[in-house]
Amino acid sequence: MxxxxxxxxxxTPVPETVNLAMAAPMVHHRTPQFSKIFGEAAEDAKYLFQTQNDVLILAATGTGGMEGCITNLFSPGDKLLVVNAGKFGERWGKLCEAYGMTPVWLNVEWGQAVDPKEVQAVLDQEPDIRGVLVQASETSTAVAHPIEALSKITRQRDDLLLVVDGITGVGVFPLPMDEWGIDAMVTGSQKALQLPPGLTLVALSDKAWKFADQSTCPHFYFDYKKERKNLQNKTSAYTPAVSLVIGLQAVLKGVKEEGxxxxxxxxxxxxxxxxxxxxxxxxxxxxxxxxxxxxxxxxxxxxxxxxxxxxxxxxxxxxxxxxxxxxxxxxxxxxxxxxxxxxxxxxxxxxxxxxxxxxxxxxxxxxxxxxxxxxxxxxxx
Missing domain, CATH: 3.90.1150.10 (Aspartate Aminotransferase, domain 1)
Structure with a gap:
């Protein structure tokens, strides 16, 4: 043995209690019973993200949430500053290129965090940049980037967003969205959320929702405005990952109990x-x-x-x-x-x-x- x-x-490991919750008989996703579960999970996710804004729950990996931020917040031709300090910073840039946007690469030595002064310098040189894309935790290099310091730069401007891949950051160390002024943040179920892969959670600031109103980038499944509208009815636009959402409800209750x-x-x-x-x-x-x-x-x-x-x-x-x-x-x-x-x-x-x-x-x-x-x-x- x-x-x-x-x-x-x-x-990451899934708690036995969460596995048991997900092993319950399947329920239909367009019922009051499941809507109650979905609504509670979405509400408790606000506590996790430390935000008063909606937290979208989508059936996808964290990369899906990242892609959705690109396609919902920006438009083809937009210039976006990409903090490239590892494999997942590189992914931000590849997503930009896939949708006709122009990544402005800020390459950082592996094992080092980005210097906010260098970010400010790039923004000064290229004031038409519309977003700063960065990881909270660059998983490939085990680095934590200075998100609070970066947010102090971006929140001063109405024409600039801070978009954070928090996939291995949310639920691990402080990333208070509203307090710091983070504009978009993504996480995935298979990291600190103690679930199997298959869910991405995304929260946007009021400023980011205004960008979403202006975006001309095509999208269908990852339609954040449509998801937000459906969330008001405690449901999702398309079929959710029912068992994972049930597990998410259990995990978020545990987070609130632990504090x-x-x-x-x-x-x-x-x-x-x-x-x-x-x-x-x-x-x-x-x-x-x-x-x-x-x-x-x-x-x-x-x-x-x-x-x-x-x-x-x-x-x-x-x-x-x-x-x-x-x-x-x-x-x-x-x-x-x-x-x-x-x-x-x-x-x-x-x-x-x-x-x-x-x-x-x-x-x-x-x-x-x-x-x-x-x-x-x-x-x-």
Whole structure:
């Protein structure tokens, strides 16, 4: 027998109670019974996003929510500043190009967060830019971008939007939409929301809805104005992912019971413990200056193939982590600590990492990383 542990940055583990809720008999989506569930989930999502505006619930992945922001808020020919600090920043730019918009690339070294001063400089040079597209947490590099600082730049202008991919940020660390003035924010069900893939949640500011009124970009399924209109009747424009919405209702109730501040503190504690454990083993952080609380990335020791290490952790030890992409393929591992993750998941992750490194011939003092992580994890007890 081998028990398995899922500690990759999506999909993430689904709580047993949520699985049970989703296993209930199917209900029809155009009924008062389901509308009640849908309406409650949409209302509780406002608490998660810290907004008074509507939160749309769509059957799609997070990329679908990103695409919808492009097609609903902008028009062909618009210039959009793309913060490209990893694979998902690159995705913003590819979405722009797919719909005839002009990405203005602000390339950031992998492992670094964008400098708000550089964003301001680009906006000064090209004042006709209509949007700043950025990740809250760049999952490929484990970096957290300074969203609050960026929002201070964009909220001063009525002709400029801040559009945030919060897919591994929402429900992990503070991203208060209304307080900071974030104009559009997206998340996905398979990250901190502790659900299988299949839902994207999107919230827009009043300013963003005005942009939606002006957009000439074609769209059909991702029609945010149509979805907003249907939401007033506690339903969606098209067939929703019924079981996932039932699960979402359960998850958001749990978030409210734990308290969003406590949720953020838990993620921060798990992140600090993981970073401390990795550093105690002599592993270098890939994002030492601006680490995200959603996941921790570390460079593997010289001479070890990171892809083979990840494979061994999964197949031999039963612990699924994530490897690197593109220029970091085979060079890093990423340990996720978002969603349905707690103290002993981190203990397992550190112990497995120590044992796998030892198996690969790296000199490891077993228990050193675990002990360093435990010192921080004890803060919860």
């Amino acid at each position: 081998k028990k398995t542990y899922l500690l990759a940055p999506g999909p 969003l501040e406590n949720v953020h503190q838990r993620h921060n504690r798990l992140a600090r413990a993981t970073r401390a454990g990795a550093q105690a083993l002599g592993l270098g952080l890939i994002a030492p200056q601006a680490p995200a609380d959603s996941l921790t990335g570390v460079f593997v020791p010289e001479g070890i193939d990171g892809a083979k290490l990840v494979k061994s952790l999964r197949d031999d030890f039963g612990v699924t982590l994530a490897g690197g992409q593109d220029q970091w393929k085979g060079k890093i591992i990423r340990i996720a600590h978002l969603g349905y993750v707690d103290t002993f998941d981190i203990v397992v992750a550190m112990a497995a990492l120590e044992m796998a490194l030892k198996k690969f011939g790296h000199p490891v003092e077993l228990g050193k990383g675990v002990a360093a992580a435990q010192e921080i994890l004890m803060e919860a007890y």
